[in-house]
Amino acid sequence: MATERRKKSDHVAQTLAMEIVRGRFAPGEKLRQDRISQEFGTSHVPVREALLQLVAQGLAISLPRRGICVAPMDQTAIHELKVMRQALEPTALLHSVPNLTGEQIEAADEARLRCDAAQAVFEWEEANRSFHNLVIAGCGMPRLIEEIGKLQLLYARHFLAHHTARWRQRDDTDHQAIMSAIRARDARRASVVLQRHLSRLT
Structure with a gap:
């Protein structure tokens, strides 16, 4: 029950x-x-x-x-969200890459392709968040994954409220580079690319 x-x-x-x-x-x-x-x-x-x-x-x-x-849309918190994501997600990815299974890698790449092919912003946001979650799935730290998930949702709310009108379909070269590093089992390179990628958040 x-x-x-x-x-x-x-x-x-x-x-x-x-x-x-x-x-x-x-x-x-x-x-x-x-x-x-x-x-x-x-x-x-x-x-x-x-x-x-x-x-x-x-x-x-x-x-x-x-x-x-x-909750109100707290504009003063956006910088904090970005800083926290830049601190936590690359760390999670660094620990995840050596442990990702072949199936998990393929699932992440499928999410990357959905993200690139998305024709609407909601479709893109869901695929983008899925990609970011799937690449860190092997880190073995459920509390860290949970915290990152919360940050991603809060950031997604901000993004959709303020950037939907400017969104355009595009291929994400950073996602491609992250997947390339993951397939090579180069955790440090994947983490560095993700750090750079997150530094561009608007």
């Missing part, structure tokens, strides 16, 4: 997270449990657990007398 409820709450949290990232909910908007419960056809308990997950991710905040609301 608890496992089934956890699955429901995880599904609700993941769906709401992407809807917040993609701008369906405005900053400061109240996330109403009754409405969400009705939308997902579930009780209030898994919805409440899902909302607490969003708070832990930084996508929502809990306010006295208002309940849980969508």
Whole structure:
């Protein structure tokens, strides 16, 4: 029973997270449990657990007398997000490269190709985030992976809110260089390229 409820709450949290990232909910908007419960056809308990997950991710905040609301778009935090990603992701990749299986490498390259072929910004963002997650999957540090995932979601929300109109389809040469280094099992080169890649975040 608890496992089934956890699955429901995880599904609700993941769906709401992407809807917040993609701008369906405005900053400061109240996330109403009754409405969400009705939308997902579930009780209030898994919805409440899902909302607490969003708070832990930084996508929502809990306010006295208002309940849980969508987190504001904090422009002052963007620099911090970039610095943290530049510190954590190359480290995770450095430890990941020696341990990636052939299947994981192919999955990462498939995500790279989806990213390059994307015709819409939401499609690109999802494939881009998938690529970044897949290349660090072998690092063996679940807490680090979880923290990086949170940072990526918060950055994706910023990117989609401010850069969607300027987005254009393109081949990502940094992704190609990272994959080339991974296939050569050159962890240091892959990490250096990723560091350079993340330094270009806008």
